[in-house]
Amino acid sequence: MPxxxxxxxxxxxxxELSERELVQGCLDADRRCQELLYARYARRMYAVCLxxxxxxxxxxxxxxxxxxxxxxxxxxxxxxxSLEGWIRRIMxxxxxxxxxxxxxxxxRFGLEHLPExxxxxxxxxxxxxxxxxxxxxxxxxxxxxxxxxxxxxxxxHAEIAExxxxxxxxxxxxxAKARRMLQQRLNDxxxxxxxxxxxx
Amino acid sequence: MQERHPIDEQxxxxxxxxxxxxxxxxxxxxxxxxxxxxxxxxxxxxIMAGSVLVGGLAIGIASxxxxxxxxxxxxxxxxxxxLPAASSEGGAPLIAESTVTASSNGxxxxxxxxxxxxxxxxxxTDDVAxxxxxxxxxxxxxxxxxxGSRTGVENxxxxxxxxxxxxxxxxxxxxxxxxxxxxQPPVPEGVVDITSAGTERxxxxxxxxxxxxxxNPVLNIGLSAAxxxxxxxxxxxxxxxxxxxxxxxxxxxxxxxxxxxxxDLANALEQGEGSLGQFVWGLAAGRQWRSGFGISTGVMTDRxxxxxxxxxxxxxxxxREENYYVTLNNEVFLSNVDTVVTTTTKETVTQGVDRxxxxxxxxxxxxxxxxxxWAFGARTGLALELTRTExxxxxxxxxxxxVGAARLTRAQRAERYPxxxxxxxxxxxxxxxxxxxxxxxxxxxxxxxxxxxxxxxVQALTTRHGAEFRLIIHLPTRP
Numbered sequence: 001m002p003x004x005x006x007x008x009x010x011x012x013x014x015x016e017l018s019e020r021e022l023v024q025g026c027l028d029a030d031r032r033c034q035e036l037l038y039a040r041y042a043r044r045m046y047a048v049c050l051x052x053x054x055x056x057x058x059x060x061x062x063x064x065x066x067x068x069x070x071x072x073x074x075x076x077x078x079x080x081x082s083l084e085g086w087i088r089r090i091m092x093x094x095x096x097x098x099x100x101x102x103x104x105x106x107x108r109f110g111l112e113h114l115p116e117x118x119x120x121x122x123x124x125x126x127x128x129x130x131x132x133x134x135x136x137x138x139x140x141x142x143x144x145x146x147x148x149x150x151x152x153x154x155x156x157h158a159e160i161a162e163x164x165x166x167x168x169x170x171x172x173x174x175x176a177k178a179r180r181m182l183q184q185r186l187n188d189x190x191x192x193x194x195x196x197x198x199x200x
Numbered sequence: 201m202q203e204r205h206p207i208d209e210q211x212x213x214x215x216x217x218x219x220x221x222x223x224x225x226x227x228x229x230x231x232x233x234x235x236x237x238x239x240x241x242x243x244x245x246x247i248m249a250g251s252v253l254v255g256g257l258a259i260g261i262a263s264x265x266x267x268x269x270x271x272x273x274x275x276x277x278x279x280x281x282x283l284p285a286a287s288s289e290g291g292a293p294l295i296a297e298s299t300v301t302a303s304s305n306g307x308x309x310x311x312x313x314x315x316x317x318x319x320x321x322x323x324x325t326d327d328v329a330x331x332x333x334x335x336x337x338x339x340x341x342x343x344x345x346x347x348g349s350r351t352g353v354e355n356x357x358x359x360x361x362x363x364x365x366x367x368x369x370x371x372x373x374x375x376x377x378x379x380x381x382x383x384q385p386p387v388p389e390g391v392v393d394i395t396s397a398g399t400e401r402x403x404x405x406x407x408x409x410x411x412x413x414x415x416n417p418v419l420n421i422g423l424s425a426a427x428x429x430x431x432x433x434x435x436x437x438x439x440x441x442x443x444x445x446x447x448x449x450x451x452x453x454x455x456x457x458x459x460x461x462x463x464d465l466a467n468a469l470e471q472g473e474g475s476l477g478q479f480v481w482g483l484a485a486g487r488q489w490r491s492g493f494g495i496s497t498g499v500m501t502d503r504x505x506x507x508x509x510x511x512x513x514x515x516x517x518x519x520r521e522e523n524y525y526v527t528l529n530n531e532v533f534l535s536n537v538d539t540v541v542t543t544t545t546k547e548t549v550t551q552g553v554d555r556x557x558x559x560x561x562x563x564x565x566x567x568x569x570x571x572x573x574w575a576f577g578a579r580t581g582l583a584l585e586l587t588r589t590e591x592x593x594x595x596x597x598x599x600x601x602x603v604g605a606a607r608l609t610r611a612q613r614a615e616r617y618p619x620x621x622x623x624x625x626x627x628x629x630x631x632x633x634x635x636x637x638x639x640x641x642x643x644x645x646x647x648x649x650x651x652x653x654x655x656x657x658v659q660a661l662t663t664r665h666g667a668e669f670r671l672i673i674h675l676p677t678r679p
Contacts, residue, residue: 027635028635029234029238029635031231031234034230034231034234035227035231038227038230042222042226042227043219043220043221043222044217044218044219046219046220046221046222046226047215047218047219047220050220051215051218060222060223060225060226063222063226064226064229064230064233067226067230068230068233068234071230071234127214129214129215129218129219129220130220132211132214132215132218133215133218133220136211136215147211150208151204151205151207151208151211151212152208152211152212152215152216179205179207179208182207182211183207
């Protein structure tokens, strides 16, 4: 089958389309450009959604709602920064908005007794992305949101407090508890590894 | 800068670029939501365009059929220094005729109203001065040995521009731009069917989206990069072109040339009417193809009002000889002959308001080329112009066969303004404000091509040129 050729005689591959062309196409509501944009960024954004969601179904809802917002707000993207970063911010805000709609109650898991030990770098290196994602997803809702925002997405406590609607001190304490919980679970996983057992 | 916690750093490194495959159902949901919004948006544009069309037509029809009640028009008072204009009765257009009459009766001349004595000629200048002051020159005096002659009638026409005839152009509301097209090479039309397996084929074209010039590279892309996992992409329909609706305002200068069997009247009419500025407005609709060519039609209307004032100057010259004899013993001792020439001027003022409204229906072909948001193009075609007149004063053949002013009925005036065909040529410059909105400015010239009727001694053929501004709605094509 001959390669698809445009009227100018040059074949174009999907991968050759620049961000600008993609954005222009989406602004004109061209469905194939939207599909291409989705195909290009869906996998990374789904990972972002998995970090913020409690389970996969919720992550899928976040991804769908986030991309609908991306297409709606694309006219506001000035083509000056990274398109991926812009989409990621929309995904994060979509997740946070969803989180705020829920009635959030402070969750307590007896974290005061968690050990404050350093995490060996080997621990995470030995885990795959999916396992690390599951670790984060398994955090209680409030901790998960704060940890994701602060540790991975780079927001500071003032921004987190404003986004989530509580004080900075709450953000700090939630982050500390999230760290301790992750540390404990990492230890649970890595100990069998060090003992020569296969992690489950 | 605050040092990052080791756990934070570990997780950030592990998850910053993490990827996971979403299920196909996610894209299906996004596509369905987008389709729903697109359909809703499409209906919204159709409703808006329909509202503009209906509103514009209503305004145009109301204007065209507007009241002919002239009471609200202010007429200019005559400026004759001799004869004040008669006032109109019952609100009818004012036609004032002076009561001055002059008659010649054999060797007697009766001047009922002496409007003015322009010159006195005599064979003896000393006596002329005496004769000028002679009491027999008073109005109504019967003079012996007098011969009168009418030296001619002079007509003068004074047409002044009524302030109400000048209407300011209203600018369109600015709109915010959100998208910009770019010029790209043309793309073969057809349906591109994209599937997850990466095949592409063409089928008969169906309409989907119109503004796709900038997407041309996309229309020809290969599919090696593939769609999301497991997603079957729907067919994409390559459009042919787009429909548009526009609201137009502008000004044009019109000049009427007169033709017909009565050349004297046609010349008088042509000299009496200068160039006239008018405010025009209307609606247009058309289709633009991706090749750059397009067609359009619509309706344009304007309404003209201007005061009409005609002053007919009638000069009557009377020549009188007075003989004086001094006799002595039946012999003429002394004789003297005085020749007195008296010119009487009569001014007849006819005035009123000349009102006409026109509707033009153009049929034009367009070509345009685009660069980013800008488009430059030209158009040419024909326009049918229909004129609706109202009763009013105009130059015509009066009772004595000369060209003068009189009040004509609507039917009499309508004969002079038959349906005509105008040629149309123009240049356009357009700016795309938004995906669905454009603002267009252009210069258009419409030379009168032909009159569709030869009834009556004279027919008008109007030539126009001027600027037009158009706000355009590009209609989205329904899936």
